[in-house]
Amino acid sequence: MDGSDGASVDGEDEGSGQASPDAGAADTVADASPLAGLFAPERVAVVGATEREGSVGRAVTANLQRSFDGDVVPVNPSAEAVLGLSAVDSVAEADADLAVVIVPPAAAVEVVEQAGEAGTDDVVVITAGFGEGGPEGVARERELVAVADEYDLNLVGPNCLGIISTPVGLNATFAPRNALPGDISFMSQSGAFVTAVLDWAAERDLGFREVVSLGNKAVLDESDFVAHWGADEGTDVVLGYLEGIDDGAGFIETAREVTAETPVVLVKSGRTEAGAHAAASHTGAIAGSEAAYEAGLDQAGVLRAESVQELFDSAAALAGQPVPESDGVAVVTNAGGPGVMATDAVGDSGLELASFTDATHEALSERLPDNANVYNPVDVIGDAPVERIADTMDIVLDDPNVGACVVITCPTATLSFDDFGDAVVAANESGVPLAACLMGGADAANANRRLAKAGVPTYFDPARAVRSLDALRRYREVREREYAAPTEFDVDRGHVRERLAEAARNDETRLGVEAMDLLDAYGIPTPAGEVVDSPSEAERVARDIVGDTADGTDDEAGVVMKLVSPDILHKSDIGGVKVGVPPDDVADAFEDLVSRARRYQPDATVLGVQVQELLDTEDGVETIVGTNRDPQFGPLVLFGLGGVFVEVLEDTTVRVAPVAEPEARRMLDDIDSAPLLRGARGREPVDEDAIVETIGRLSQLVTDFPAILELDVNPLVVTPEGATAVDIRLTIDPDEVAGIDPEAAGEAADGDQHRTTTDTADTTETDR
Structure with a gap:
């Protein structure tokens, strides 16, 4: 375990804080959120407060004492005062809105119970020694959860760094540095990562609204905080570092509502190989844990960042700039090389270089020197004063084909970075998304700060600037995405129950073509x-x-x-x-x-x-539709190019079930071999509606029956006339199959429209 995630409260922890800027006045937390009180308390109790040097109890108390707008109450029965603050003997005497618990794990559960009895609704348990610490810790964490449930507590942790809320100056952490005020809310499953980010962000004047170290997520998890920040008008962007999501289906449902209005960007670590069942089917080999996260986050509308730098680069653009109305990007530069770098980055993204109108070309030709390049990327050449760059930005930003702009400047004797910053701030009034590259060091510092305050993201590397604009494009697509409820097909569930019960009686866990009747029962055509x-x-x-x-x-x-x-x-x-x-x-x-x-x-x-x-497949395409069951996200559905080469080519895409029609159609667009479906090289297009329906029906089958762990339909032969499942292979969970009632299996299925809820397996805490 990373030692800075939680507190062992044995006197060996580091964390005496340094002074940090006052959070100042800010908007209050949205009252619509049930977690509003957690981030806006008036009175905070620190249970385990102490003056002992190097202790977590001292660090948390000192951090609160420096910045918190409300009252700080140390709880320590062995002291009359802590750091000059009058102490009380118990959390019950503190009369606090928020209790921060930093006592040994054996006592922590009792303290939380006392807080609940005293009417304290919000608790942060910094103490470690719970679910991450072996069987005894796991049992202790269960007790903690039971107490939180009994008193309906908002509980963060245990084994965490704490929380920060800059609007009220709340720094209930043992981090060595506080957060600057801002409009980004941030959560992390690693406390050490929070301390690193706070230090890094301070050097860049990057501010936060609220910060949460999730710890073991015993009660409150990522879904709770995403929902809270989605209801918070002061949060413009939600960022997160996660190592795992326990309830994938719940997270998708929550985040999908939030991302319609508020962008969410996550770094997800812990990319793993497919699990223990990978070898049992093609789908299992391809749709492993990483594919589940890719699919789940995408369906939730979450933007995934590949690095910490990309996480905050994206945040800077999303917090300060509007989404682009089109994908065309204009590049304005005073140096050819960086302009080419930006152009390459555009080619690597989902954006494209904007094609200027004739009017734009004429205006640029009139304003720029003869040796300047008036085509995109626009090179105003190295002797350009700031007025030339400003004129060029005005012209290209007025072009209807320009959806966004990257403006790049390298230091020259004819250009002041400060004047350049002012020109970009003025151009920012156009309403077209902007990203600036100031390719300098100390001389560019003031201009970078000026631009950041105006909401213009700035970067040294042109490629980073382009990627930040691409994050805006990706978020625009999230907001434009069509969602729908899954189709309820009329199927014969009774036959499938009977068939699976028969397999249970025969101790069968793997079925092949002898189980084609399962597809027939769910309306999927077979030969x-x-x-x-x-x-x-x-x-x-x-x-x-x-x-x-x-x-x-x-x-x-x-x-x-x-x-x-x-x-x-x-x-x-x-x-x-x-x-x-x-x-x-x-x-x-x-x-x-x-x-x-x-x-x-x-x-x-x-x-x-x-x-x-024997099917006539001359005009057909062999595809695969398969399913696999993920511990966090439940059943997954895979689609792609099928046949004997499926695992070699791996031209597939994955979604979390149940899959609605719009999502199924997106799956067809995702694969590289999509042109084969649409009539490449003069062939007649296949029946895409039949594929979409098959995906929906198979999605319903595995959602209805959790006993089906993996299922391959390979090949699903698709022709212009329809789709036919030629082969099947499935793996069954013996425990789930054994639970099927043989008598219920024989019931008639006519009119049976009940949808079985997919169970998600319990998971244990991920070590950090």
């Missing part, structure tokens, strides 16, 4: 066919499918035959699939398939052979 256990039955089914001519010869290309064995997953690897088998050859093919299985894996269970209709 005609049966699973048979003898050569004669195979021949009978083949003739039923293909038919005979009068002379006994076949009138079609034949049938597809597939080995059916739960122990042999990749049947094509051992020649376990035969395509285009005439009815006269089906009996021999049956014997050959079974023999191959015996040679490959003598102890394998062979259930028989599936004889299936």
Whole structure:
């Protein structure tokens, strides 16, 4: 565990604070939030306050004493006063709105209970030694949660750094530096990261409204704070560093509402390989934990940053600039090289260089020297005074094709950075998003501060400036995104219950083509066919499918035959699939398939052979639709290019189920091979509506039945006429299957429209 996340309260902790700027007056926290009182207390009790040098209790008390607008009450039965403040013996005597708990873990639960009994609604438990500390700590954290539930407490932590609220000067942390006032609210699952960010931000005059160290998230978690800041008119941007999200589905629901008005940007660490079930299916191998977070955050409307620098670069633009009306970017520079760097960065982003109108070109030609470049990027050349740059910005910002602008300046003898800053501030009145690059050091410091106060983000690197504008574009797309409720399809749940109960009775956890009837029950088209256990039955089914001519010869290309064995997953690897088998050859093919299985894996269970209709796929595309169950986000749905190369090409995209129609259509747009679906190289476009419906139906199936851990439909053959599931493979959770009531499994499903709620597995605390 990172030692600065929580307090072990044994006298070994660091954290005697340094003086920091007064938070000053600011807007009050939105009363609409149930957490409003947490960040706007009038009286704070510090339970464990002490004068001992180097202790967390001293650091928290000193930090509050320096900046808090209200009353600070030390709680220490062994002292009459702490740092000149009169002390009380217990939290019950403090009569506080907020209690900050810094006592040994064995006593912390009792203190929180006393706070609840005394009517204190908000508690911050800095003390460590809970869920992160082994079985005893886990049990102690359960007690803490039970007390918080009993008294309906807003509890932060345990094992955290504390909280900050600059509007009221609240610094209830043991960080060595306070936050400057601002309009960014920030949460972190690592307390050490908070201290680093506060120090880094102070050097850049970057301010915060509220800061939360989440700690173990025993009671309040990221969803609670996102909802709170979404209701807070003083918060312009929500930032966060997270190592995990316990309730992924709940977070998506909460964040989706907030991001419609307030941007949320997160750094998510802990990128992991796929989990223990990865090898069981193609979907499991591709849609691992990282893919779940990518999908979940995207569906929540959250912008994901890849680094701390990108997190705050994005925040600077989102807090100070409007979203662009179009993707066209103008680049104005007094140096060719940085202009090229910006152009390259535009090409790497979702933006594009704006195409200027003829009027813009004419105006630039009139105002700029002959050797200047009047095309985008506009190079005003190195001898440009600030007036030339200002004129150029006015012209390009007036162009209707320009949605945003990057203006770059390098130091020259003809240009003052301070004057340049004033010109950019004036240009900022245009309403077109701006980002500035002042490619200098100390000489640019004053101008950078001037621009920051005016809401114009500034950077040394042109690529960072472009990426910040791209964050604005991404957020515009979030606000424009269409959301809808998932479609409720009329399905036969009773048949699926019965089929899964049968699997439970037979101790089956993996099913293959013998389970195609599950797809039929949910309205997903499948080819005609049966699973048979003898050569004669195979021949009978083949003739039923293909038919005979009068002379006994076949009138079609034949049938597809597939080995059916739960122990042999990749049947094509051992020649376990035969395509285009005439009815006269089906009996021999049956014997050959079974023999191959015996040679490959003598102890394998062979259930028989599936004889299936051969589809005409000349105009079709082989795709995959699959599902996997993530511990945090629940069932995931994957779509992409299918067939035997799915894991090689990995041209797939993932969403958290249930997947509504607009989201399913976005999945089709996401894959690189989307042109194959839409008629590339003269082919007729496939039926995209059929794919969207299949995604929705499969999403409903795995949402209805948590017993299905993984499921692959591969290939799903899509033609201009529709989509057909050719093969299936699924893995079942034995515990969930065993819980299916066999009697309920036999009930009729007509009119059964009940949607089973997807359970999300409990997770343990992530070590920091």
